[in-house]
Amino acid sequence: MTNQIVGGLGDRRHTAHLEELLASYGNVGSAEIERLRSTLRASETSHRMGMVIDSRSNAVGARLVTRGWVARCAVFPDGRRQIVTLNLPGDVISDPSTGGRDMGVWALTSAGTVDADAFRKFAEEAACDGSPLGRAWRKIREAETLRLIHQVIRLGRLTAYERTAHLFLELHDRQLRTGLTQASLIHIPVTQDVLADSLGLSTVHMNRILQQMRRDGLIIYRGGTVVLPDVPGLEQAARLAPA
């Protein structure tokens, strides 16, 4: 098993990114924030790179990503792999067991998650009531669906170059929202393999595309940190029509 309990009681660091995300979608009251924190005081589970949650074995509930990158991923018998969604700190994976027996949620880096079942229940009740937190929660869920739609568009009708630019812009936007980065910067703590599996490309081709983007002055890619010196150019490269 790659899982291992390490945390003590959850502290603010566990929920910081989620709180920023909620705040970016509306003014959530401090009472609700306090309630939110109390539902997330579970111990953090630490995951080494590899499988986190398998829809077959441990049927777990919602989990909040607190640290590292995680992905919903389909694996074929012949070894092909498709990353369906990337999940960053602040993301709540509402139903990890969604999908068939060959889908699961994986840790792409060393990562941490906490049980978010109670929070999910709380947020969904809030959504039924229409409180500020409920509205923000709804918007987060809508944004998740929109990301899936964008993933379809990337894979269906964008070239490798366009796909890459489009994904980088999405990651940049998400990391800004959750306070994981600052302007013109993305943190990508995963190998090019992982990007390739998200964008439906081979590793070799992914590598060549990244080099081309470097030559074109759209990215400075070095050691997990990507600088975006020309965001407008990147947006143009992503054919940011259906944004």
Add this chain to the structure above:
Amino acid sequence: MTNQIVGGLGDRRHTAHLEELLASYGNVGSAEIERLRSTLRASETSHRMGMVIDSRSNAVGARLVTRGWVARCAVFPDGRRQIVTLNLPGDVISDPSTGGRDMGVWALTSAGTVDADAFRKFAEEAACDGSPLGRAWRKIREAETLRLIHQVIRLGRLTAYERTAHLFLELHDRQLRTGLTQASLIHIPVTQDVLADSLGLSTVHMNRILQQMRRDGLIIYRGGTVVLPDVPGLEQAARLAPA
């Protein structure tokens, strides 16, 4: 404008496919069915092939597809088109305006829809309460998400041949659920162009793949009706691992 009001009062035919769909996900009581019908007694809007709902102009609410095929679709300035989701009779398009300015919901054939805003509200309240209808509604929404996930997998990691087989199986399953077809049969009232835009392929290639599937005895494709003489073979061709 391609839209045009024609219907009289909604009758059972409008909701038949939705009712079958709900029934396939749980035992919904007759009282709730009655309530459902009353929320859907709006006049049917008839759509000629072309645009139905544009996220720019008419910001409409949820709509139930009663007749024909409809699609959530992204269109690029250069003419590329990606169909994100196909919507068949019985489907409720919950938020047609989701997506950027270049996304919209189109009628792929002559089609009919009715306003489903009241129904949506009713179903979501039911989901909050946890009534049978609410549970069925949740399952339908989950199935929608799962279809998006499958679309990502198709486009990301399946070959053209596999994609086509996989989509046909999905359509078969959906049409069985909604009483739109019988075993070993799919009704596909759209041109090969449309299938190509859904599967991220060119029309020419789509045509060649269909011919190959015919030669392989997996489909008998003629005039909008597709016979599936060898469903197990089709499943194998679809690499039905991550189902």
Add this chain to the structure above:
DNA sequence: CGGGACCTTGATTATCTTCAATGCTAGTGG
């Protein structure tokens, strides 16, 4: 210093697109 993980490069091949043309069928109007 050795090993492993990751990145990079070149050569070859496969898949798919594009371009262009032809055939087919149903509907239309003379």
Add this chain to the structure above:
DNA sequence: CCACTAGCATTGAAGATAATCAAGGTCCCG
């Protein structure tokens, strides 16, 4: 009834994009 047309299916040839195969190269870590 028959050309005429439009939309769709089909075919061939050429070319682009991306995959695969195989080999180095770099960097970090023990």
